[in-house]
Amino acid sequence: MFNNFFQIEARCGAARAGRLCTAHGEVATPVFMPVGTLATVKGVPQETLEELGVEILLANTYHLFLRPGTETIRKLGGLHRFMSWERALLTDSGGYQVFSLSDLRKVREEGVEFRSHLDGALHFLSPEIATAAQIALGADIIMAFDECTEYPAGREQARQSMEMTARWATRCKKYFEEHTGEAPWKRVSSFEFQVSSSRSDTGNSKLETGNSSQLLFGIIQGGMHADLRRESAERTVEIGFTGYAIGGLSVGEPRTLTREMVEATLPHLPPDQPRYLMGVGTPDEIVEYAALGIDMMDCVLPTRAARHGLLYTSEGKLAIKNARYADDAGPLDPRCGCRVCARYSRAYLRHLYSSNETLAAVLNTAHNLAFYLDTMRRVRQAIDLGHLAAFLSEVRSHSLNSSAHREDPA
């Protein structure tokens, strides 16, 4: 039942290049998924994302649950239609964001009570409610509602959290199976929309209302304990999902530990199903994890760093505010083929950033995403050609700062 939506087409060591088939088009893997928290990649119009070759975007259930509300989006035909994005979407379950609220949340067996970071209003998320919200949003890939284990956490705390996640995973799967076919786009013909698909000039309508469904992925937890990771993987696989995510990492632990946990988990995941490492990473990290056999990753780093004027280039990371760029007529990255590098100089980008101009965020984000997407394109090509090791050492020689970033609540 799994292989009809994920095909591995090439291997190179542990790495694999493949295709993820969703109801909204195919996604070449390994893939980096830009984060569009509130149904927008901050500052970047959807037409630019299409131009960049983005095939799948991530959006955050927690944020959309609060604004504009998942029911509002469902009534408007689902997230694809709401944000006019006809390619694939993945939503997280909200587990990570609720975890990040720390003092504002109370975890019980039934679910999590939390206060909105916006207005302090009390809300409740449970495996069933988070799954229902994701069905209402209608992303192609949706995630089980997990409890993200704190870092650091002792063995007993990590075990309890992992076991709660496993019990919640069972409930998510049950709810999901009882509500198959309820994604808004599965019922699209029963709605009357004023902005019809034909008005969109994306020229890329991939909507299929036929035999495709949403796909539910499970999430592995277990803190920084290799044996709990293994146990979490085994229990989650036993419940059975169409893909598996490694969660609870990039929560403040050192990078070597992240890698150790990924390596402890991977052997216990089915080899023919997609593996998603949540919340990583830097350009060199995404290459390294692809080399370990990860198929999907997401991170706010390229977009958030862009807004802070930190730009990734073939020569390393660059802080555009630096005075040395004030009269630099050269392109941001001479080896980059993106629109920003083709058209604008470092001097201009520096001026926009220094002057606090909105266009700085717009252009910087487009470039950083181009850099990440191009990196993954090269990873896939290197896997195809069997040259991944060479590419990996090239990337390491430009190694960038390590730290991973996901979308926090506020």
Added chain:
Amino acid sequence: MFNNFFQIEARCGAARAGRLCTAHGEVATPVFMPVGTLATVKGVPQETLEELGVEILLANTYHLFLRPGTETIRKLGGLHRFMSWERALLTDSGGYQVFSLSDLRKVREEGVEFRSHLDGALHFLSPEIATAAQIALGADIIMAFDECTEYPAGREQARQSMEMTARWATRCKKYFEEHTGEAPWKRVSSFEFQVSSSRSDTGNSKLETGNSSQLLFGIIQGGMHADLRRESAERTVEIGFTGYAIGGLSVGEPRTLTREMVEATLPHLPPDQPRYLMGVGTPDEIVEYAALGIDMMDCVLPTRAARHGLLYTSEGKLAIKNARYADDAGPLDPRCGCRVCARYSRAYLRHLYSSNETLAAVLNTAHNLAFYLDTMRRVRQAIDLGHLAAFLSEVRSHSLNSSAHREDPA
């Protein structure tokens, strides 16, 4: 000598449709010039402005003088190259912004001493310095350095200010004539640029380094006194410029008075030269002034209003934050053909604005500019077809709030 850069091709009543020929391409008139204060129309990439059909942009000398500095831009090849905009540019002289600083400035015969709105640093602008700055920037059309008369101002104050403006105009013209051919793009071949024209994918290189020059426009002042306006016009025309701007309006006076002053000035301007009304206006105002025989206008209103979620449509002005749009799947303006209206719903735009997302400003600004540019396209067509009166009454029936806006210092 004047008619080689401005041709009137059609007339309808007092209105005229024509073509302004600049060193960076032709501009169909009447034209509305979007404001790109700091060498950027806030939030909108240059490729989007090209797509919208923008043929000329305005930039502010005062702002660029402070950041990044006109000498920096000159060294980088001038403003066109700096901001990667190969179509026409107009710079104001800084007179209006310095005027807006009120307490921070001291006006003397020699020029104006003022404190930067950014850091309080002391600066000095004079007719010569402002003209030199505009030559360094290299805009196709540059403006004389004027003293913008306060509102309200008594006759004597208005007369003194108008006379100062006339004396300054003579000095501007003298300086300009002594420095012809010094625009950075006139010497472009002597520079070595890393970002060459060929890297730009605008597909629209209009740079001519041959027989074209910068054009200097004079500015009419005279406060709200019709006789002083006439005298200012006569004196400015006597000095002789390639075009004439009506300045000192949209400074807080009622709209009827603005119109009265425009009507008092126009008969005293040469009929075959371009007439530029500075700092107006609303969509209905730009149509009305075109009908009076104005050829060029600029205003921050469409871009600033967009950032505040105020959107111009064929059905009037719309505040997108309004709760009624939260579940409105229809396009912003069903009669607008812009990319934003073709792709995104009111519900989505409302969500972006309510969530304080950067994309709100990006999309709203693109739409408002499309609306303004389309309005002027229809004005030109109506003049061509002799139907301007009918178009004017159609526009008046959707009459929008009156008030005019220019770029203040901060």
